[in-house]
Amino acid sequence: MSAPLNGIRVIDWTHVLAGPACAYYLGLLGADIIKVESLNGDAMRHRGGTDKNLSAKGMSTAYQTQGGGKKSIALDLETETGRDVFHRLLQSADVLVENHRPSTLDRLRLTEAQTKVINPKLIHCAMTGYGRGNAMENAPAYDVNIQAISGLMSLTGTQDTGPIRTGAPIVDYATGLVGALGVMSALFSRQTSESGAFVDVSMLETAFSLMSSTITDYQMTATAPQPRGNAANSRSPSSGTFACLSGHLSLGVNEETQFRKLAVALGCDDWLTDARFADPVARDKNKDMLGNALTRVLATRTAEDWENRLLAAGVPAARLRTLPEALDLPPAKTRKFASRGASGGVGLPFVMTGNPDTPDPKPVPRLGNDTHSVLQALGYCDDQINSLRKTGVIAG
Known part of the structure; x- marks a missing residue:
């Protein structure tokens, strides 16, 4: 079974994370990706990640994350000749993905x-x-800016800590997924319309989409959300993150049947007949007392012990893990998310029939690695390509 985007050519004229991720996801679905970089390359080649040697070589881990499986050409679009080459590229393509301000375009x-x-x-x-x-269409923005301006950061932390950015650039990668969804929708529509489309992707709206239920609650109640620390969004008093004898445990106990299983598994069967905790209304009224009771009980065993006991009882529970620990989980290892990407790196967050679990490795390209071959395929002869190189229009 062929990949769904086999035969689709995507021109990836993007930089940093969100745009390159979008094109990367399309490549994982079978599209042919040609990354167009300036003569100096995507700035992300030289920043991001902890290995300074890789960054100095223009192959930072942040760049490599969404760089595999692409062809790279280095092209000076500030020149008329460079734009002529770009026009020819667009004539050969199905999709253009770019993340430049309208004023630049x-x-x-x-x-x-x-x-x-x-x-x-x-x-x-x-x-x-x-x-x-x-009015803000030309304003520059990165993930950290969008987390701040969207209200997302105001939901994190506590009144004491103040707002805290999420530990990973979630808006960037969510925007990449949104962009890929938009492109796929437009490709599907083109099958009947036989015409192109403009897909307008907003990082701010992507951040809003990650807060959909919170936004709806505010619109319907006019109650502005407050930072809740590690409390669950469900506002269930038996959900949240609790300290244990060692480690922390997250509980997602929102349903009556789950609470009953929790009480039994904790050895607190008496909660089921205690007037303070016997039903959801009482638990909500006495949420502080229930929280204190949970804290006392959970502090008697390790988070690992409680996770095993509670999962066996059918209670939604998870021990807080470091990233290395999380990548060692059975689903992470069995489904191979961290190694099923184009160059043996991270892949798509879903598995589809026909897509291989372990794709043939495709290297992350050096800057301008494929300039010559791509231009040849567009009809440029060697003399023309050499002339473009000598005049500084292309590199590689």
């Missing part, structure tokens, strides 16, 4: 209206901080 004459003239069937996916058609 306007200056380079590569707006969605102009790329549509170049290739009427092109799907142009534009990824920006705040989306088009508003």
